[in-house]
Amino acid sequence: MAESGRRLAALESAAADAQRSLESRVSSLADRWRGEARHQFEAEHLAPVLDGGRNMRAELGSIAQIAARADAELNSG
Amino acid sequence: MSEAAVDPEALRGMRAALSEWAQTATGIAVQAGAATDALLAETERESRSRLARLKALEDALRAAPPKEQGQLAEAVRQASASVDRARAAVRLASEAVAHGRALRRRVEQVANQAVPSANRDLEHKLQALSDYAAAPVPAPSGASAAGGVPNFGVSGLVDVPVDRMDFEDNPIRGNFGRGGAEVGDYRWAVETWETVVRPGVLAGQSRADFAARDAARGREIGLRRTAGVYDMFLGDDPIAVSRRSDGSFSVNSGRHRIAIARQLGITHLPGKIHG
Numbered sequence: 398m399a400e401s402g403r404r405l406a407a408l409e410s411a412a413a414d415a416q417r418s419l420e421s422r423v424s425s426l427a428d429r430w431r432g433e434a435r436h437q438f439e440a441e442h443l444a445p446v447l448d449g450g451r452n453m454r455a456e457l458g459s460i461a462q463i464a465a466r467a468d469a470e471l472n473s474g
Numbered sequence: 475m476s477e478a479a480v481d482p483e484a485l486r487g488m489r490a491a492l493s494e495w496a497q498t499a500t501g502i503a504v505q506a507g508a509a510t511d512a513l514l515a516e517t518e519r520e521s522r523s524r525l526a527r528l529k530a531l532e533d534a535l536r537a538a539p540p541k542e543q544g545q546l547a548e549a550v551r552q553a554s555a556s557v558d559r560a561r562a563a564v565r566l567a568s569e570a571v572a573h574g575r576a577l578r579r580r581v582e583q584v585a586n587q588a589v590p591s592a593n594r595d596l597e598h599k600l601q602a603l604s605d606y607a608a609a610p611v612p613a614p615s616g617a618s619a620a621g622g623v624p625n626f627g628v629s630g631l632v633d634v635p636v637d638r639m640d641f642e643d644n645p646i647r648g649n650f651g652r653g654g655a656e657v658g659d660y661r662w663a664v665e666t667w668e669t670v671v672r673p674g675v676l677a678g679q680s681r682a683d684f685a686a687r688d689a690a691r692g693r694e695i696g697l698r699r700t701a702g703v704y705d706m707f708l709g710d711d712p713i714a715v716s717r718r719s720d721g722s723f724s725v726n727s728g729r730h731r732i733a734i735a736r737q738l739g740i741t742h743l744p745g746k747i748h749g
Contacts, residue, residue, distance in 0.1 A: 401513035405570075408506050415498040422491035429484035433661050433737060434599065438488075442592035446492060449584030453499060456577045457506060460570050464513055467566035470559045471520060 402464040409457035416450040482603050489596045496585035503581035510574035514567040521560035528553040602670050626675055626744050628708045634723060634745040636735050639715055641725035646733060657734075659698075664734040666703045667743075674700075675708070706731070713745035723747065 423443065531553050535546040624633050671684060685701040707713070713728030725732060728745065735743055 401509050401516065404509040404512075405506060408502050408509065412499070412502050415495055415502070419491055419495040422487065426484040426487050429481035430488070432480070432739075434480065434665055437658055437661065438592070438595060438599075442588065442595055443492075445588045446495065446584055446592065449581065449588065450495065450499065453503065453577060453581050456573060456580075457502070460506060460510060460573045460577070463566050463570040463573065464510070467513060467517055467563040467570065470563040470566065471517065473559060 399468050402461060402468050405457060405461035405464050409454060409461055412450070412454040412457050416447075416454060419450060420447065480599070480603065482600055485596050485600050485603075489593050492589045492592055496589040499581050500585045503578040507571075507574045507578050510567070510570040514564070514571050517560065517563040517567040521557065521564050524553065524557045524560045528557050602666065624676055624744075626708055627680070628712075628744075630746050631708060631712055631744045632747060633742040634713065634715060634747065636732060636741055636743055638722045639713075639725050639732050639743075639745075640722050641729045641732070643724065644729065646729050660730050660734045661738070662698055663703050663706055664731055664740065665738055666698075666700060667707050668735075668738065668740050671700055671703045671707070672744075675704070681705070681708075707744050713743055715745050715747055717747055717749045 528550065531546060531550045535543060535550055538546050674683065681701055681704045684699075684704050688699040688701050711727065713731060714726040715723035715728075716726060717723055723745075726748070728743070731743065
């Protein structure tokens, strides 16, 4: 029971790591790709992916909280 | 072209970063689904176990002599409360499962649609750079490889320095778009002219070559066709300028193309010079 909650919390942390890694790799390319084409690529393609990553992390946090409440229900009383 | 610098390795780096993120994110979403499924299974098992204990206590209470009934009744009350809590945990776990499934759908949408779409765009850019590298590079002065004026194969069209084309007396007003085209379309067209079509034309490619290239790429390129870029610069509506006595050129046609070329750091565009 508590194991599921721990797993979900670990997955939230992994999602945060993946997001940081993507953002870091993207910004490290700034000197080697700049200009309007990059801005357009970021707006059209990169932004939805980064938003998706942020949402994934937030949703995993929400799911981990629900799991913790389920655990608390079983262990109270 | 300093404003529009691009290193192919940067494009490959972007592609690798996006692909790795997609793989990691998909794995996380799958594991989250498994964790919520396991949570639900555990809470349901616990709920069944508590319910069985409650029924056993209720049976015992019914069969118990009066002097034991008080203690058993209290045990039944506690077991019943325990079942209620287990059922609440099952409801929460079901909620977590629903969230987990929705999360997986959303992540898969990004990983299977947005990321491949981004990577296709990067592939096109890499292909354009490859084409550019394969084509003869025009001399810095704008002269052709033969040493003369660039030959675009269209009578009357010559390379005109962008920094000497002036349309301050007739500025672009309102929205940038014209005839349904948006600024992004102009950017793509002007950049494609500079990196793909112009080098190809100077290397001897014709409009038919660009049309064949577009056809080979099929639907994936949509309306962004190199043959259309060829027409935009070398077709019926070329950039047209008039020579002034001070050596600059007033712009009669092509202000949008020239404005974008300036943003991209492009130094010359083909045009017709009057006067």
